[in-house]
Each structure stands twice: as C-alpha cells, then as structure tokens.
Amino acid sequence: MEKDKNEIKISVRSLVEFVLKSGDLDNRTGGRRDTEAMQEGSRIHRKIQKRMGSNYSAEFPLSITVPIKRDELEFEITVEGRADGIISLPEENPSVVIDEIKGVYMELSHLEAPVPVHRAQAMCYAYIYAKKQIHNTIGIRMTYCNMETENIRYFEESFSIEDLEAWFQKVIEEYGKWAAWQYNWSLYRNKSIKEMEFPFEYRPGQKKLVADVYRTIIRDKRLFIEAPTGVGKTISTVFPTVKAMGEGFVTKVFYLTAKTITRTVAEETFQLLVKKGLHLKSVTITAKEKICILDKPDCNPVACPRAKGHYDRVNDAVFDLLNNENEISRELIQKYAEKHMVCPFEMSLDVTLWSDSIICDYNYVFDPNVYLRKFFLNEKKNDYVFLIDEAHNLVERAREMYSAVLYKKQFMTVKNLIKAVSKKLEKRLQTCNEDLLKLKRECDNCNVIENITDFVLHLLRLMTEYDEFLQENPNIEGKDEILQLYMDIRHFLNIYDIYNEKYLTYTDYDEQGEFRIKLLCMDPSWNLNKCLERGKSAVFFSATLLPIHYYKEQLGGREEDYAVYAPSPFHTDNRLLMIGRDVSTKYTRRNEAEYKKIYEYIYSFTSAKKGNYMVFFPSYQMLNSIAQLAEGSLEGLVIQKSFMTELEKEAFLEEFTTEPDTSRIGFCVMGGVFSEGIDLKSDRLIGAVIVGTGLPMVGNERELFRNYYDRINGRGFDYSYLYQGMNKVQQSAGRVIRTMEDKGAILLLDERFVQKQYTSLFPREWFPNIMVDIQSMETELDSFWNKK
Incomplete structure (x- = not known):
C-alpha cells in the first residue's frame, strides 16, 4: 500500500487478500494458506498464455481510482494490477471474460470450487474492466493448472455490472476505514518529520555520511559504507532515511539485521527520535x-x-x-x-x-522460504529503503538461504512412517530414495553432479502425492518428520527453479556420515539483486566491509552504486595495535611448544594492567588446549562453551564489570557470539588478543568455493578463506574500543599478519601498528598504559 499526496494505491491482490481473509491458521497441509504454487506460477502463466489465440490479451494492466470521504477526510484510493488474460468473445454473451491463472500442486479433482481470494481477484479485474469499457455483463474464468501434469480445470461465472459494483463498493468501504487511518497518520507523521533535527552534535565526518545516505535514497542508488565503531552508523542511516520519508521519497523502511543485539540498537535509535518529537510507527518482527x-x-x-x-x-x-x-x-x-x-x-x-519502519532479520526480505510476501510477492518496484546492518554477515547468510539440501535418511524415515497409510506415497518416496542410493554409490567423499533432471522429475511427482497425503492425513503420527521433508523438498525444488551458472550441485557426507545432495549457491549476488530491485534504495553498512569490491560484488552492487569510508572519530593515541610476529597458528605448526609461546604472550599482555580482557581463538580445540596451560596461573579466567543458553551468555558478559577489583580474562572463539555485536564500553573491556587469522577450516564446500572462484577470477583462496577470516579478526578486535572515551590495546598473534596479503585488508584505523616480540610488547604496553 502506497501513498502519494492525496492518493493511496493498493494492488488488486493485496486488497482482496486483506479485506476477505478468513478462517483458521493451519500448518497441517504443508504450511500453505492457499493452493498457489508461488515459484512455478509465473512459468505456468506464460505457458498457458502462449497457447491462447488472437482473442486473448495477456498481462492486461487495469486500474481504477475511487474517491473517498471519511472522517472529514477527502482522498482517493487507486486499485491496480494486471489481469492474467482478457478473452474477447464478440459473438457471445458475455463478450468479455477475465482469466485468472493459478498453478497448484494439488490433484485438481479435489478442488470443488475456486479459492475465494482467487475468485475475488478475478471479480475485481472484471469490475474495473466492465466499468472502464462500459459492459453490462462480464465473465470470469478461474484457470487452475496442476504443476506436474499440467492438467487444467476451469471455473466460470458471469456477473452483471450492478452486482459487481455493489460487491466492489463493499470491499472498498471495508478497506476505506484503513485507508483513512493511513492517510491521516501519514499527514501527522510527515509534519513531525519536517520538524525533526539531528539529535546529536555531529561527529567528524558524520554530517557528510548523513548527506551521502540521503542522496543515495533520492537517486535510487545503493550505498556501501565502511564505518568504524563510534561513527554512529545507525543514527547516520536511520535519520536521513526518515527525512526522505517525510519528503515523500520513501513509503517504508526495512532495517535488516543478523543478530538480536543490533536489532536492539535499531529499536533504541527509533525510540530516541520519537522522544525528540518524531511520530513514527515502528515494529520489530520477533521470531x-x-x-x-x-x-x-x-x-x-x-x-x-x-x-x-x-x-x-x-x-x-x-x-x-x-x-x-x-x-x-x-x-x-x-x-x-x-x-x-x-x-x-x-x-x-x-x-x-x-508500520513506517520494520526491524527484522535479513531473511524476511531475502529468504525464499520466509520473505514477507505481503511486500515482495511480485516484481514491482516500490519506494522501500533497505538499511542493512552488519552487512558483512549477509554474504554467508545469503549463500545458505539460496542453497538447498536433502538427506537420503529423511526419505527412508518418512517412508517407514507412512507405508501403512499410503502405498502411492511410499512408492514415490522409494523412487527418490533409489535415485539417492545410486548417487551414493558413485560418491566416495565429495562428488560434483552435472545433471539431476530425473531426480527433480521424481521429486515433482512425489510432491503431488505428498500434497494429497497431507490434506487427507493432517494428524498422522510422526507429523514433524513428515512435514519437515515436505518443506525441505519444496525448498529444494524452488531453488532448482532459480538454478543458474552461479550454482553447483554436489553430494557428500555430513559430520555424522549421513549422505546428502546439495544445490550450492556459489555467488548470491543475482538472487540478492532480484530482491533489492523490489525496493528503491539500499544502504549496506558495517565496521568491516573490506575489501569493498568483494562485498559490492557479492551483495548485488552495481557499477553505478556508491561506496564510502567513514573516518574513525577515535584518537589514535587511545589505541595500541601490536602484531606478534614470532608465533604461528598454521595447522602444521600447532604443537605444544607453539601453544606455550602463545600463552606467554597472553599472560604478559593481560599482566601489564589490571582489567578486563578477551582472547579470541580460531577454534575450540585451540582454546581448550591453551586453557589447560593457563589453569591455575591466569587470574580470572572465564571460558566460552560451545553451546550456551541465553542466560549463560548473559552471565558470561556480566563477569566484565566496570572498575574491576581483579582482572577478568575471557577465552572466546572468533566468529562466535562474543566476537561481534557485544558492547562492553569503557573499562568493561580494555584489551583483546586475536590468536590466528580466522581462516575457515578446510572442507568440501570451502574447496568447491575455492575451485569455483579460481576458475572465475583466479582469487579462489581470497574468496573462500582469506576475506571471511580477516573479517572475523576485525570484528573481534572491534570489541575493544566502543566509545570516544575508551582506551584499549589489541594484539594480533600470527606471523601472517605482517604479510601484504593480510595487511592490505587492515582498516585505515589500524595504522600505525607495531611489530613486537614478548619483550618489546611489555615495553610498549608499559608506555601505553602509563601515558597521560
């Protein structure tokens, strides 16, 4: 729903789904509220439309504007959309029929009548067409097509213009109270936005950043911001976006995050502006x-x-x-x-x-399973702005969102659960299981597959039977496992439908030895770009977006999009960054002697001044090995466990108190819950040791990525290991200095940190830095902590 001056626009589909929805929530038939097959629908539409003759006009645009007088307000509602088809039958009565096409998975004989909201869509289009073209009667035809068999079933009706008009006016009347509320609220909101001032004194470079975001939005561009901690990136992106909303450039703001902590910061930022006089409705989607x-x-x-x-x-x-x-x-x-x-x-x-703003996880915009269909169902571009926080996380998240995996074991489990109930479904499951068994025999460790057409065909046939089974057996024993496989197959088929040259298919075995097949997204940029194109503008920001060309490329950036670096507001005198050049965390060098040297660095670093410290390790194995060396000799040691409840995480952070009487030293894992997003300000954290370069472990997928990018651009190691590892390093180091008043020391431990391949990925604020051994480190720390 969009508003422009005194006009509110809504699509035909959104109107009828909103006003006419009714009935129960029911997940027992595979999670569908209706029978429409979303991903395949457009393909079936095109196929059916091409078969029609010259009397068939496909994708026919229709709109109608209705004046509204309500609550002393006068405005207009425009209802618009595209009819799937207009059929002209000049020799018959009615002489025009509106065609509404729906692709479905279910057996068509089970469909006794059209789905009410589908029928209502057709009725809307029929009314608009009849009103514009002056027809006294008009027909509608619901065309349902089974996705597997491509069999078709029609439902046909005809209406007088009087009956359609009476029905349409009732729908508009019901929607009118909502539209009046929306119109009234937008006037009230925009007045408060015009009066809104930036709530702080601008930090160095912040005013330019705010202006950059505003210009990006009004020019329909995308912006990539490398913004060190302390720049105030949340308020610097939210404020200009809200200002652009008040000027009519933006209808809705999506603030997208990967973690709860950044969601909280966003909520607090909007609340701050509200306290300063802004009127804005903001909602956070809770899982x-x-x-x-x-x-x-x-x-x-x-x-x-x-x-x-x-x-x-x-x-x-x-x-x-x-x-x-x-x-x-x-x-x-x-x-x-x-x-x-x-x-x-x-x-x-x-x-x-x-709502004016929506704070939510990335997946509500980008994930094909979870995205908010209310906003992103069609290809239409809307005046939405996407503010994407901690954007470095989106690359890996997107690769996973746009990948799909099926386990052979699932098919056998479900087959055993349903065999006494449905021989048909059992047979379909067995066929797919045999396909996977054949692939398993050909796979020793990891096998790239060129063609899985037969397997996909068998999955499609299985899904038709699966739909029937779920409708007839909503409360069967083992429902969770049965539904899970259904959802996994549906996702697998949806991903297969968008499969292109940026994908690989492979088979291998997981950590428990279970055989699986995976559609692996190697480059998520095409998929992300499709989502971003449904909005007006996007702003990606993070303290760690280096190298910027990599993130622009992977996150759907275009040549004309902007990238800026926001200078750090911190005084370099308040930060000491050192590199321990005589230790290594390479796998070939991981031995007791090397671990002892690492521990000596940690001990000396944390002994220089009483306070709170964190030490970040590349793995739990190394963390635990060095923790054993530290036992009994390192004061105030607290250790991150591999699985922690929310209460345990809170208790861990509460160890890091202000003005501590004794030192507290937290052993944590790089890339884990304590290495980004936490905010230990002032003396709650005064130092961090980063042990190793954070490179991901070598594995089948990592090597597939490496080989793929070696072919694409010769940068396989960088794309699959180096950039992700250095991002973890930067995030971990970023825990130390959070506010302008903070003072802290950072120690990078690995000889590779002096190599150009790694130093070229250091952010600007990491210069100057000092190469040290243990003795020179102690001297540097003494000078740093005693400096006035």
Missing part, C-alpha cells in the same frame, strides 16, 4: 519460536486455541493496536493478540503492512 504462546509452535486449531478463526479476528486486533499505540513493542503485540485471541507472530506480520 515465531520466541513469541508463540505454546512451548513449541504448532499452528493449527487442534493444537492452538488462537489458530481457530485467527483470520476472522486479526484485522480487528491490528486496527485496535494502530489506533491506540505508537511505539509497537513485542509486549504490546502480545497484549493485543491476547485481547483478540489471535496468533502474536502472524499479527506482527500484519502490523508491518501499516
């Missing part, structure tokens, strides 16, 4: 597992009382919330969800439709 009223989410009317009739009540719940609250917190969503007996998670997704 379903965290906000669900059940111990484990099970979204159906049998397991959850709120699932029954959820869609009948949820619009009232959202309208109640919007009219009574501004700062939409998790607690408020839970409160109103309880009041109206609806699912808090699904309600929060509906609230996003009416």
Whole structure:
C-alpha cells in the first residue's frame, strides 16, 4: 500500500487478500494458506498464455481510482494490477471474460470450487474492466493448472455490472476505514518529520555520511559504507532515511539485521527520535519460536486455541493496536493478540503492512522460504529503503538461504512412517530414495553432479502425492518428520527453479556420515539483486566491509552504486595495535611448544594492567588446549562453551564489570557470539588478543568455493578463506574500543599478519601498528598504559 499526496494505491491482490481473509491458521497441509504454487506460477502463466489465440490479451494492466470521504477526510484510493488474460468473445454473451491463472500442486479433482481470494481477484479485474469499457455483463474464468501434469480445470461465472459494483463498493468501504487511518497518520507523521533535527552534535565526518545516505535514497542508488565503531552508523542511516520519508521519497523502511543485539540498537535509535518529537510507527518482527504462546509452535486449531478463526479476528486486533499505540513493542503485540485471541507472530506480520519502519532479520526480505510476501510477492518496484546492518554477515547468510539440501535418511524415515497409510506415497518416496542410493554409490567423499533432471522429475511427482497425503492425513503420527521433508523438498525444488551458472550441485557426507545432495549457491549476488530491485534504495553498512569490491560484488552492487569510508572519530593515541610476529597458528605448526609461546604472550599482555580482557581463538580445540596451560596461573579466567543458553551468555558478559577489583580474562572463539555485536564500553573491556587469522577450516564446500572462484577470477583462496577470516579478526578486535572515551590495546598473534596479503585488508584505523616480540610488547604496553 502506497501513498502519494492525496492518493493511496493498493494492488488488486493485496486488497482482496486483506479485506476477505478468513478462517483458521493451519500448518497441517504443508504450511500453505492457499493452493498457489508461488515459484512455478509465473512459468505456468506464460505457458498457458502462449497457447491462447488472437482473442486473448495477456498481462492486461487495469486500474481504477475511487474517491473517498471519511472522517472529514477527502482522498482517493487507486486499485491496480494486471489481469492474467482478457478473452474477447464478440459473438457471445458475455463478450468479455477475465482469466485468472493459478498453478497448484494439488490433484485438481479435489478442488470443488475456486479459492475465494482467487475468485475475488478475478471479480475485481472484471469490475474495473466492465466499468472502464462500459459492459453490462462480464465473465470470469478461474484457470487452475496442476504443476506436474499440467492438467487444467476451469471455473466460470458471469456477473452483471450492478452486482459487481455493489460487491466492489463493499470491499472498498471495508478497506476505506484503513485507508483513512493511513492517510491521516501519514499527514501527522510527515509534519513531525519536517520538524525533526539531528539529535546529536555531529561527529567528524558524520554530517557528510548523513548527506551521502540521503542522496543515495533520492537517486535510487545503493550505498556501501565502511564505518568504524563510534561513527554512529545507525543514527547516520536511520535519520536521513526518515527525512526522505517525510519528503515523500520513501513509503517504508526495512532495517535488516543478523543478530538480536543490533536489532536492539535499531529499536533504541527509533525510540530516541520519537522522544525528540518524531511520530513514527515502528515494529520489530520477533521470531515465531520466541513469541508463540505454546512451548513449541504448532499452528493449527487442534493444537492452538488462537489458530481457530485467527483470520476472522486479526484485522480487528491490528486496527485496535494502530489506533491506540505508537511505539509497537513485542509486549504490546502480545497484549493485543491476547485481547483478540489471535496468533502474536502472524499479527506482527500484519502490523508491518501499516508500520513506517520494520526491524527484522535479513531473511524476511531475502529468504525464499520466509520473505514477507505481503511486500515482495511480485516484481514491482516500490519506494522501500533497505538499511542493512552488519552487512558483512549477509554474504554467508545469503549463500545458505539460496542453497538447498536433502538427506537420503529423511526419505527412508518418512517412508517407514507412512507405508501403512499410503502405498502411492511410499512408492514415490522409494523412487527418490533409489535415485539417492545410486548417487551414493558413485560418491566416495565429495562428488560434483552435472545433471539431476530425473531426480527433480521424481521429486515433482512425489510432491503431488505428498500434497494429497497431507490434506487427507493432517494428524498422522510422526507429523514433524513428515512435514519437515515436505518443506525441505519444496525448498529444494524452488531453488532448482532459480538454478543458474552461479550454482553447483554436489553430494557428500555430513559430520555424522549421513549422505546428502546439495544445490550450492556459489555467488548470491543475482538472487540478492532480484530482491533489492523490489525496493528503491539500499544502504549496506558495517565496521568491516573490506575489501569493498568483494562485498559490492557479492551483495548485488552495481557499477553505478556508491561506496564510502567513514573516518574513525577515535584518537589514535587511545589505541595500541601490536602484531606478534614470532608465533604461528598454521595447522602444521600447532604443537605444544607453539601453544606455550602463545600463552606467554597472553599472560604478559593481560599482566601489564589490571582489567578486563578477551582472547579470541580460531577454534575450540585451540582454546581448550591453551586453557589447560593457563589453569591455575591466569587470574580470572572465564571460558566460552560451545553451546550456551541465553542466560549463560548473559552471565558470561556480566563477569566484565566496570572498575574491576581483579582482572577478568575471557577465552572466546572468533566468529562466535562474543566476537561481534557485544558492547562492553569503557573499562568493561580494555584489551583483546586475536590468536590466528580466522581462516575457515578446510572442507568440501570451502574447496568447491575455492575451485569455483579460481576458475572465475583466479582469487579462489581470497574468496573462500582469506576475506571471511580477516573479517572475523576485525570484528573481534572491534570489541575493544566502543566509545570516544575508551582506551584499549589489541594484539594480533600470527606471523601472517605482517604479510601484504593480510595487511592490505587492515582498516585505515589500524595504522600505525607495531611489530613486537614478548619483550618489546611489555615495553610498549608499559608506555601505553602509563601515558597521560
């Protein structure tokens, strides 16, 4: 839903899905609320449209503008979209039929009537066409096509213009109260934005950064910002984006994060602006597992009382919330969800439709399984701005989002669970299992596969049977395993549908020896770019985006997009960065003598001044080996465990107190939960030792990446190991200095840190740095800590 001056625009599909939704939440049929096959739908549309004759006009654009008078407001609602087809039948009555095409997985004989929202879409298009072209009667045809067999089933009806007009006016009347609220709110919001001032005194370089973000947005570009800690990158991106919203350039802001801590910072930034007079509705999407009223989410009317009739009540719940609250917190969503007996998670997704800003994980925009279909269902470009925090994390996350894996064991497990219930499904599962068994016999360790067409065909046939089975057996024993395989296959087929030259298919065995097949995304840029094109502008920012060309390339940057470096506001005198050049963490050098030398560095570094320190290791194995050497001799040692609950993580961080009486030394893993995102300000952390270059462990996937990029650009090692490793190093070192008043020392331990291959990836603020051995390090630390 978009607003322009006194006009509110909404698509036909969004209108009918919003106003006419009804019924239960029900996950027992594979998680679909309707029968539409999203990924394959466009292909089927094109195929059917091409078969039609000269009397068929495909993808016909239609729109209608309706004046609204409500609550002393006057404005217009424009309803627009593209009809799949307009069929002209000049010799018949009706002489025009609107065709609505839907691709489905289910057996068509089970479809007794068209899905109500699909029928409503066709009725909308029929009304708009009949009104514009002056037809007294008009027909609609629902064309359902089975994705596997390509069999087609039609449902046909005809309407008088009077009946359609009465129906359409009811729909618009119901939507009108929402549109009036939205129109009123946008006037109120924009007035407050115009009066909003930057809430702080600008730091050096910050005003330029704010201007750069604003210019990027109004020019429909993308910006990549390397912004060291302390620049104030959150407020420097949020403020100009909100300003652009007030000027009419932006309809919605998506603040995307990878971790809870950065989500909290974003929330606090919006709250700060609200306290300064801004009126803005911002909502954070909380993961379903965290906000669900059940111990484990099970979204159906049998397991959850709120699932029954959820869609009948949820619009009232959202309208109640919007009219009574501004700062939409998790607690408020839970409160109103309880009041109206609806699912808090699904309600929060509906609230996003009416929010000005949405704070959420990357996956709600980019992940093909989870993305917010309300906003990104079609290819249309909208005035959305994506603010992508800690953007360095998105490369690996995106590669995983756009990859898909299936395990042979899953097929056997489900086959055994359902064999007494469905011989047809058992047979389909067995066929796929035999395909995987054949691939397993050909795979000793890791095998790249050129063609899996037959396997995919068998999966498609399996899915048709699977759909039937789930509809007929919603409460079967072993439901979780059965549904999981269904969802995994669906994702696998969806990824196969977008498979291109930026992918590889391979088979191998996981750590437990289980055989699997994987569609591996080697380069996520094409997929990310498709998502970004649905918005107006994107701003990627992180303290660690080096080398910038790599991140621009991998994250969908274009030649015309901008990249800027925000200079660090810190005084270099407040930071000491040293490189221990006489130790190594290479696998060939990992022995007791080397570990002892590393420990001696750690001991001397942390003995120079009483305080809080963190030591980051490349693996738990090295961490534990050196922890054994430290036992009994290193004061205040606390150790990160491989699996920690939220309470254990909080307890670990609480060890790092202000004005400590004794030293506290945390042994942590690079790339782990304590190596980025945590904010230990002032003397809660005064030093960090980074042991090793952070390179990922050698494995099948890493080597596939290496070989792929060696072929593409000759930079296989850099793309698969070096850049990711050095990013972990920079993130770990970045824990030390968080505010302008902080003072701290950083020690990099590995001889490779003096090589140009590694120093070329140092951020600007890491210069100057000092090469040391243990004796010279002690001298440097003494001078640093005693300097006034």
